[in-house]
Amino acid sequence: MRKMFLLAAKDLRSEARAKEIAPPMVLFGLILVFLFTLNFPPGAGQAPVPGPVVGAVGSRELAGAFLWVSLLFAGILGFGRNASTEREGNRIEGLLLAPVDPAALFAGKALANFCYLWTLEAVLLPVFVLFFGVPAGLLLPGILLVALVANVGLAAAGTLFGAASQYVRARELVMPLLLFPVIIPLVLGAERLTSSLLTGGGLGSQSRWFILMGAFDLAIVAIGAVAFEFIVNE
Amino acid sequence: MIEIRRLTRRFGSARALSGIDLDIPTGETVVIFGHNGSGKTTLIKLIAGLLRPTSGVVLVDGKPPRETRGRLGFLGHDLYLYPHLSVSENLVLFARLYDVGAAEAAEALEAVGMSHKKDALVHTLSQGEGQRVALARAVLHDPDLLLVDEPFSGLDETSAAALPAVLKREGRTLVVATHDTERGKAIADRIVVLENGRISAA
Amino acid sequence: MSPLTTARRSGTGTMVLIALVAVGMVVGIAAIFFWVPTANCLVPGVADGQPCFDARPDYIQHIFYMHVPIAYVAYLAFGVVLVGSLAYLKTGRRRWDILAHASAEIGVLFTGLCLLTGMLWGRPRWGTFWTWDETLTLTFVLFLIYVGYLLFRGLAADPTRGARIAAVIGIFGFVDVPLVHFSMVWWRTLHPAEVVINPAGPQLPASELITMLFLLVVYTGLYVALMLLRTRLGRAEEALAEAEAALEERPPPRAHVAATP
Numbered sequence: 147m148r149k150m151f152l153l154a155a156k157d158l159r160s161e162a163r164a165k166e167i168a169p170p171m172v173l174f175g176l177i178l179v180f181l182f183t184l185n186f187p188p189g190a191g192q193a194p195v196p197g198p199v200v201g202a203v204g205s206r207e208l209a210g211a212f213l214w215v216s217l218l219f220a221g222i223l224g225f226g227r228n229a230s231t232e233r234e235g236n237r238i239e240g241l242l243l244a245p246v247d248p249a250a251l252f253a254g255k256a257l258a259n260f261c262y263l264w265t266l267e268a269v270l271l272p273v274f275v276l277f278f279g280v281p282a283g284l285l286l287p288g289i290l291l292v293a294l295v296a297n298v299g300l301a302a303a304g305t306l307f308g309a310a311s312q313y314v315r316a317r318e319l320v321m322p323l324l325l326f327p328v329i330i331p332l333v334l335g336a337e338r339l340t341s342s343l344l345t346g347g348g349l350g351s352q353s354r355w356f357i358l359m360g361a362f363d364l365a366i367v368a369i370g371a372v373a374f375e376f377i378v379n380e
Numbered sequence: 381m382i383e384i385r386r387l388t389r390r391f392g393s394a395r396a397l398s399g400i401d402l403d404i405p406t407g408e409t410v411v412i413f414g415h416n417g418s419g420k421t422t423l424i425k426l427i428a429g430l431l432r433p434t435s436g437v438v439l440v441d442g443k444p445p446r447e448t449r450g451r452l453g454f455l456g457h458d459l460y461l462y463p464h465l466s467v468s469e470n471l472v473l474f475a476r477l478y479d480v481g482a483a484e485a486a487e488a489l490e491a492v493g494m495s496h497k498k499d500a501l502v503h504t505l506s507q508g509e510g511q512r513v514a515l516a517r518a519v520l521h522d523p524d525l526l527l528v529d530e531p532f533s534g535l536d537e538t539s540a541a542a543l544p545a546v547l548k549r550e551g552r553t554l555v556v557a558t559h560d561t562e563r564g565k566a567i568a569d570r571i572v573v574l575e576n577g578r579i580s581a582a
Numbered sequence: 583m584s585p586l587t588t589a590r591r592s593g594t595g596t597m598v599l600i601a602l603v604a605v606g607m608v609v610g611i612a613a614i615f616f617w618v619p620t621a622n623c624l625v626p627g628v629a630d631g632q633p634c635f636d637a638r639p640d641y642i643q644h645i646f647y648m649h650v651p652i653a654y655v656a657y658l659a660f661g662v663v664l665v666g667s668l669a670y671l672k673t674g675r676r677r678w679d680i681l682a683h684a685s686a687e688i689g690v691l692f693t694g695l696c697l698l699t700g701m702l703w704g705r706p707r708w709g710t711f712w713t714w715d716e717t718l719t720l721t722f723v724l725f726l727i728y729v730g731y732l733l734f735r736g737l738a739a740d741p742t743r744g745a746r747i748a749a750v751i752g753i754f755g756f757v758d759v760p761l762v763h764f765s766m767v768w769w770r771t772l773h774p775a776e777v778v779i780n781p782a783g784p785q786l787p788a789s790e791l792i793t794m795l796f797l798l799v800v801y802t803g804l805y806v807a808l809m810l811l812r813t814r815l816g817r818a819e820e821a822l823a824e825a826e827a828a829l830e831e832r833p834p835p836r837a838h839v840a841a842t843p
């Protein structure tokens with residue numbers, strides 16, 4: 147699995163120089179969060195402590211959904227770019243020629259996507275906390291845990307379907323069409339858990355969502371590792 | 381070393397190769413001549429295991445090519461280099477993927493005469509320089525079987541003249557596809573001519 | 583035996599099956615309208631022979647005799663996609679891919695019908711065509727996943743690779759179903775509980791049970807018939823591509839001979 151880290155490091159180092167994935171992702175994410183917050187009545191969600199907000203019922207509920215939809219939309223930009231770096235110049239062939247297990251190729255790409263998601267969240271989460279006036283200390287440990295579980299599945303699914311959509315016409319259209327329906331359990335779980343945190347419900351009462359998300363992570367990582375060679379090999 | 385039997389490859393309904401039979405013993409240098417569209421590239425990629433046969437078989441040491449890929453070197457039209465990584469970062473990455481060290485990467489770079497550019501980012505290289513780095517990438521693990529597609533194109537006189545020394549090695553099987561008759565003949569032990577996906581002379 | 587005779591022979595079997603399905607469908611519809619008692623709804627907790635929620639005769643409930651078998655065929659079809667996809671990746675045999683592809687098309691058709699019949703029931707019963715009930719949403723998500731699968735196949739640049747990647751999508755799509763299911767159940771639910779399959783034994787009266795089971799058989803027959811037709815079409819497409827390739831192979835006709843005076 148040393149090769150997995152080599153491959154991910156290759157992507158991240160390249161991105162550190164080229165800056166063509168993370169900055170657009172983050173900017174797009176910010177724009178989405180901003181667009182969503184425009185729909186809240188002024189002052190909604192600005193209560194000093196987590197809890198249901200009187201007078202703007204559901205805005206805290208919705209906030210979780212908006213956060214994850216923004217992350218997902220921004221994330222998909224990164225997944226697509228990350229996949230196409232191997233497609234351009236047929237670089238995937240160079241990797242396939244080397245004695246590397248296709249599962250390591252998958253894991254390397256997924257690890258890079260995983261890092262891009264954290265970069266995105268590192269910017270979006272603080273902004274989000276700021277917009278909704280929730281004391282960050284109360285929210286942070288819980289939301290990091292939710293993000294960790296969600297990021298594993300998102301990165302793996304993004305890698306699998308990102309690679310798959312390299313081999314069709316209209317690839318940037320096809321990828322979301324394939325990806326969004328299948329990741330519903332993951333996104334719904336992350337969104338429910340986040341909403342529960344925002345409305346003061348905590349994570350304990352919703353812990354079954356973690357099991358579901360964990361099952362999704364397991365399934366997508368296992369299938370991705372086994373099936374990746376069927377996608378990238380001629 | 382290489383056995384090819386009744387090898388056919390179609391792309392959609394277009395046939396790139398039709399029923400090729402070819403044996404290449406270990407250590408031989410075979411040069412494949414042919415015009416554009418004669419099926420040279422397809423044949424090379426089939427031997428490398430990058431394409432699957434529509435029918436027929438390719439065996440390298442009695443096994444499917446994908447199983448012996450660690451001992452195979454390949455240089456095609458594409459460089460397989462990452463533009464935002466430096467020359468040595470690219471080569472060290474591939475060296476590690478082939479389970480050899482950074483020393484072998486440096487050696488290969490020396491052999492193609494590109495050591496002075498080792499810290500340059502690949503996207504800043506000229507086409508010929510990129511081609512030479514790609515060649516270093518293809519030989520850094522000292523493969524027993526080396527497949528090269530049009531190695532002379534894009535190289536200046538000096539580099540092209542230095543090429544055979546890098547490609548050839550005692551005991552290495554070398555397959556070169558080219559339309560450069562003169563340079564090809566100079567290195568060949570045997571010549572195969574492809575025409576419309578068939579071997580017309582061998 | 584020539585391929586043509588094989589095709590013709592399998593064609594006869596298919597025709598017989600189609601005829602049986604047609605007769606079965608007529609019988610089933612007759613049973614729905616004339617045999618099973620009206621105003622006997624499938625919602626548990628309502629006494630036998632009593633109308634569901636009001637005193638009017640409950641004809642609309644009869645759509646369940648169609649809705650349930652359709653839903654079952656949809657799941658069956660997607661299960662076959664899974665099996666075909668796994669077998670195709672394992673063996674690389676084209677016929678498994680043709681099977682999976684055919685079944686996905688039929689599955690999407692039946693999922694669509696399932697949504698439609700459900701909506702026709704939902705409007706008078708729930709007062710709305712659509713609600714974000716868990717089963718509805720699950721079915722809708724399934725529909726989206728497999729429409730994506732078909733779309734992918736249509737847009738694949740290289741059919742062979744497209745088939746292989748589609749198989750991966752078909753497998754993950756099916757594995758995903760229980761996950762989507764649970765996420766929907768925990769999210770919210772309104773759907774009537776399954777009454778036919780119940781650990782305490784069927785609670786439906788005999789006439790309803792027989793009609794339902796009979797229609798399940800008829801619909802399975804319909805699925806098999808459609809599969810036979812669609813896979814035959816798939817094989818024909820395959821054979822056509824082969825023939826075209828073979829034609830390309832042959833030396834060009836000597837047109838210049840005819841042109842010489």
